[in-house]
Amino acid sequence: MRTQNPVFIPGPTNMPDRLRHAMDTQTVDHRAPDFARRFLPLLEDLKTVFGTQLGEVLLFPATGTGGWETAVTNTLSPGDEVLAARHGMFSQRWIDLCRRQGLYVHAVEGQWGEGVPVDEYARILAADSDHRIKAVLACHNETATGVTSDIAAVRAALDKADHPALLFVDGVSSIASMDFRMDEWGVDVAVTGSQKGFMLGAGLAILAFSPRAIAACRDARCPRAYFDVEAMREANRAGSFPYTPPVGLINGLAESVSLLLDEGLPRVFSRHHRIAEGVRRAVDAWGLSLCARRPALYSDTVTAIRVPRGFDSNALVHHAYEHYGVSFGAGLGEVAGKVFRIGHLGDMTDVMALSGLATAEMAMVNLGYPVELGSGVAAAQRYYSATRNRWKREVA
Template sequence: MSNETRRPGRHFLQIPGPTPIPERVIAAMARQILDHRGPEFQKLGKRVLSGVRTLFKTEGPVLIYPSSGTGAWEAALTNTLSPGDRVLMVETGQFAVLWKQMVDRLGLRAEVIQTDWRIGADAAEIEAHLRKDKAKAIKAVCVVHNETSTGCLTRLDEVRRAIDAADHPALFMTDSISGLAAADLRHDEWGLDVTISGSQKGLMMPPGLSFTAISEKAIAASKQATLKRSYFSWDDMLAFNADGWWPYTPATGLLYGLDESINLIHEEGFDNVLERHLRLGAAVRAAVRAWGLEVNCRDAKYDSPAVTTVLMPDGHNAESFRKLVLDTFNMSLGTGLNKLAGKAFRIAHLGDTNELTVLGALTGIEMGLELAGVPHKKGGVQAAMAYLTDSVRPATAKAA
């Protein structure tokens, strides 16, 4: 028996992943394991491999690895590139930094466009950089779709148009680990060659699965690439997935959960899921601005529908504030990463969440600001309530 005092009610997990897991997904995973070479598993395999394509909006293959999203990063690079290849990247935040570090470790050559971490990737700068590459030597453009550390979204459709305007043949790769099922993502329509994601964000599952959507152009590139790969080889996965199998023991329990997660998303309506994320994000930002605090994303064009990063006033430490909120109100807020460490906290509005959950989180933050002595104005929660009330008013009026 624990000696810790029980805390009534649920823990508010307001970090941008792992996100809270719906009860139906938990129940789906609480099943006896199947023979992963038997007919019942094959049905499950075919179902999830088909269903996940609808979330990426692709007719092509989506590979499912038993790994974190970092594994999908490695698969994207090693299957399409060769030692010494040049890769254009944009440093939009901590996860772009980490992806670049992997590029370095694999013996590739990164060319990095810097930002102040307060916007997404600027398509015009990407186009200008590619136009200077007269020899067409850059083999890939890699950008983070939704930068979880900064709360800034990259407009992938604009980047696609920039690559086309530069008439450049580089592969277009994106990390949509926290973008999938939260932000608009159209793998086929936007000409994405490699799109990766993970299970623990918009898919409302535990960590442990990564996803890699690949185009025919990317598959063709993999036939010429010479970086070493084994576990993450696309060839093996494509061959086995064609019949609903995996080349090694799959994460069966997580695949049960994925099957149910896909069902939940389509029961709500995929467009409704994306609109909900936009609406909740806008409500959170309304609260932050009403408090007189500053949202890290400095251009609304790049606002993330998944997470809002809030800058702390000078002289106030974000980690101390997060600890106070956790200890007092049993709520976890996202930490500031890298150059934002101690200077910002993050409010997730991602995955299985709704208006009342977000309002509860904002209430805890507003009380925390008061207790921590952080300079702010009253009324942030009220501003969010007003926004959300107005956003649903047409629907309720129609129902009446």
């Protein structure tokens, strides 16, 4: 009988049974007091995951893209100028979203495999003496390339220029899996979704707004209705929604946050780093390279691996699924056909990661890649075995 293998895509991620059971609920009255008693503490607990005491968390039935539309339309007006960088598929999509909303985007062209170009941001912000730029956009973790950017450095560039622009951060594939410090980094709007670090299906856009961002909502003139922040805040104060909420997903999210806080966020982040490092050891043993161009950029949630010249990474992903029933992430945009991605976030252990590495090896060998069967698995095994006891002590 065929059983369910883990997925190794960077979202949606593997769903623990505990969360599936939490969502398996009869119809409930979302206007009743017991919904509010569960919902309002969830909003407070989510602040811990975002690393904020000052911010306000809001949920919208949507994905991360809906979260970005919420951020943009509630704080900006048509014709406003924003600063963004194009260095991956998702940073490119946020630029397109802003342009469709009638915003003028200063789009900095970056290399796919590099992070946010902080030096160029600093130069542009310093030159903007009239403060025409109203918001700065940054992807904390570019899911298409496996690159993590330094958000604290972006904030430092804003502060050095004494620039009042809002800082928007895409944390869709980082928040709840990697350390995120909204208050410390001076983030004004942080966006994530339910389907990655929170280990649920897609369907909830999860945002945190700083007091400055909430204030900006009062004067913003971009049209919004479904994604209206003020309407959501007003309903939330009563423990409700301005429309029918996805109660099952909210129940699952409450259980997910409980799971994360029970494990302890430092342990969650450490677990992701350790699993990611084992994957990187395997890639090195295969003789392959990462899309991320240097170690400071390496993501702890997704590893994008360059395939050798003459090979098609899409064919590899297809072969792994058809022959072994295991899903890896395909290359997107400018790296389509050039990289495949191993997602190692959310409900993931070193043992699960080893099964993904073994499957990738088998698929590559089947397709004639110059990879020795067992080489990457052995490298990851050595790392996981050598670090197991030390890691348990460090996070105890």
